[in-house]
Amino acid sequence: MPSRYRALLPWLAIAWLPLLPAASACAQAAQATRAGAEIPRDGQHDFDFEIGIWRTHLKRLAHPLSGSGEWAEYEGVTTVRKVWNGRANLVELTADGPGGHFEGLNLRLYNPRSRQWSLNFANSSSGTLGQPTIGQFVDGRGEFYDQEDFNGRAILVRFVITPLDADTIRFEQAFSDDGGKTWEVNWVATDTRMK
Incomplete structure (x- = not known):
């Protein structure tokens, strides 16, 4: 990898940090769906x-x-x-x-x-x-x-x-x-x- 791109790696890693929780939640939802489990229904607006x-x-x-x-x-x-x-x-x-x-x-x-x-x-x-x-x-x-x-x-x-x-x-x-x-x-x- 060229050295000019290696210097950007730490900054790219920091830029992706805020997206990790959302990516993790999406991965868990996809895994639950693949496993046949349903995502629990949110009923807070039932009434x-x-x-x-x-x-x-x-x-x-x-x-x-x-x-x-x-x-x-x-x-x-x-x-x-x-x-x-x-x-x-x-x-x-x-x-x-x-x-x-x-x-x-x-x-x-x-x-x-x-x-x-x-x-x-x-x-x-x-x-x-x-x-x-x-x-x-x-x-x-x-x-x-x-x-x-x-x-x-x-x-x-x-x-x-x-x-x-x-x-x-x-x-x-x-x-x-x-x-x-x-x-x-x-x-x-x-x-x-x-x-």
């Missing part, structure tokens, strides 16, 4: 479709896990605001019906390490956040679970979010007191986007 104001029709089972079939229906408004550029959001629900006035709040937080969301719910009558349900979206459908105490016994809770179309979303909560063998739906809300 972006829901930002806005929605008309809410809500049905709540009056006495969950009691064998009762008595439902209370409410009509209300849900407002969803983006927080932290979409890595969190705040949901406010106000509804009225024969069962009375209901105000709920849900703080949803995205964990970039686990790539999961925690849904942290509170209603105005208690003023405290409940046990968060944890989960993620798969193929556009969100499923979230937790274990909590209900009337002195441990139960499982499942919360499912299903966008039906661009302007309609269904929310469903169910309890299981037999370890997930059977589920009793106790909360169904259908949100329609207000234009």
Whole structure:
């Protein structure tokens, strides 16, 4: 190699240093793809479709896990605001019906390490956040679970979010007191986007 080019080698090496992390990430992604492994999906914008104001029709089972079939229906408004550029959001629900006035709040937080969301719910009558349900979206459908105490016994809770179309979303909560063998739906809300 001519000596005039040898003098440039240290400078060329320094010029390439900032590109090494990107080249390494590309190489790792290519290696994972070749190995058949998928690159983990980043779900931090899973709830972006829901930002806005929605008309809410809500049905709540009056006495969950009691064998009762008595439902209370409410009509209300849900407002969803983006927080932290979409890595969190705040949901406010106000509804009225024969069962009375209901105000709920849900703080949803995205964990970039686990790539999961925690849904942290509170209603105005208690003023405290409940046990968060944890989960993620798969193929556009969100499923979230937790274990909590209900009337002195441990139960499982499942919360499912299903966008039906661009302007309609269904929310469903169910309890299981037999370890997930059977589920009793106790909360169904259908949100329609207000234009």
